[in-house]
Amino acid sequence: MPKAKITREMVVDAAFETARSMGIENVNARTVSEKLNCSTQPVMYHFARIEEMKRAVYEKADRFHSEYLMNITNPEEGIMLGIGLNYIRFAIREPNLFRFLFQSGYAVENSLLDMVNSEELKPLLAMMREAMEMTAEQTKEVFVTIAMFAHGYASIIANNSLEYDEKTVAADLARAYRGAVLAAQEEMK
Numbered sequence: 001m002p003k004a005k006i007t008r009e010m011v012v013d014a015a016f017e018t019a020r021s022m023g024i025e026n027v028n029a030r031t032v033s034e035k036l037n038c039s040t041q042p043v044m045y046h047f048a049r050i051e052e053m054k055r056a057v058y059e060k061a062d063r064f065h066s067e068y069l070m071n072i073t074n075p076e077e078g079i080m081l082g083i084g085l086n087y088i089r090f091a092i093r094e095p096n097l098f099r100f101l102f103q104s105g106y107a108v109e110n111s112l113l114d115m116v117n118s119e120e121l122k123p124l125l126a127m128m129r130e131a132m133e134m135t136a137e138q139t140k141e142v143f144v145t146i147a148m149f150a151h152g153y154a155s156i157i158a159n160n161s162l163e164y165d166e167k168t169v170a171a172d173l174a175r176a177y178r179g180a181v182l183a184a185q186e187e188m189k
Contacts, residue, residue, distance in 0.1 A: 006042035008056075015057045016064075024100040027054060058106045061097050065090060066120065079127055080142070084150040084173045088164070091154035098158045102151070115147075116140050138184040145180035149173065 014035040015027050022031070028050055029040040036042070047053035068090050072082030091098040100106065115121065121143075129139040153169055156162040 006036055006038055006046075008046040010036060011043050011046045011053065012056045012060055015053050016060045019057050019061065019100055020094065020097055023096045024054060024057070024104060024106075027057060054106065058100065061101055065094075065097065065101055068094075070124075078177070079124070079131060080146050080177055081170070081174055083124070084146050084177070085166075085170060087147075087150045088154045088157065088169055088173075091158035092164050095158045095160075098154060103155070103158075116144060132181060134181075134184060138187075141184050141187075142177070142180040145183075146173070146177055149176045 011032060014032045018027050018031050018035055029043045032043050032053070033040045043053075047056070069083050069086045072079065072086065116125075125136070125139050125143060128143065129136060132139060132142065134142070150173065153162075153172075157164050
C-alpha cells in the first residue's frame with residue numbers, strides 16, 4: 001500500500017496544533033513528524049529550517065486569531081468592546097498561541113504604529129470610525145488605548161497571574177473605552 005503524501009499544508013497544520021497544545025518552543029521536526037505519524041524527512045523536505053516552519057505557523061496562528069477576534073457574540077455592545085473581550089478570551093482559551101503571537105518576537109509589525117496603520121486593521125478602524133462618528137486619528141487613538149488595555153489584561157491572564165472574571169473585565173474595558181472616547185472628543189474642542 002503506498003504511503004500518503006505529506007503536504008506542506010499538513011506539516012503546517014501539525015506544527016500549528018503542536019504550538020497550540022505544547023507551545024512554539026516544542027515545535028521541531030520530531031514533534032511534528034510524530035503528529036503526522038511519519039519520519040522527519042517529509043517535514044524537512046518542506047521546511048529546510050525549523051525557523052521557516054515557525055514563520056508559517058505564525059501566519060496560520062495570526063489568521064486564526066483574526067477570525068477569533070471578529071466573531072463577536074454581542075455586537076450590540078459595540079465592536080470595540082466585543083473585539084477587546086475576544087482578545088482577552090483568546091488569551092484564556094489559547095494561552096500558547098497568545099504567547100506565540102504576542103510575546104515571542106515573531107510579530108511582523110515593529111511597533112504599535114505599524115500595527116495601527118496595517119492594511120489588515122483598516123476595515124475594522126473604518127467600522128469603528130463610522131460607529132463613533134470621529135476622525136481617523138481620533139479612532140486610532142481610541143483603538144490604541146483599548147488595545148493596550150486589553151493586551152495588559154490578556155497578558156496577565158495568559159501568564160496565569162490573574163483569574164478571569166468576565167463581568168469585571170467587561171466593565172473595566174467599557175470604562176476604558178468610554179474614557180478614551182471622551183478624551184478624544186475633548187481634544188477635538
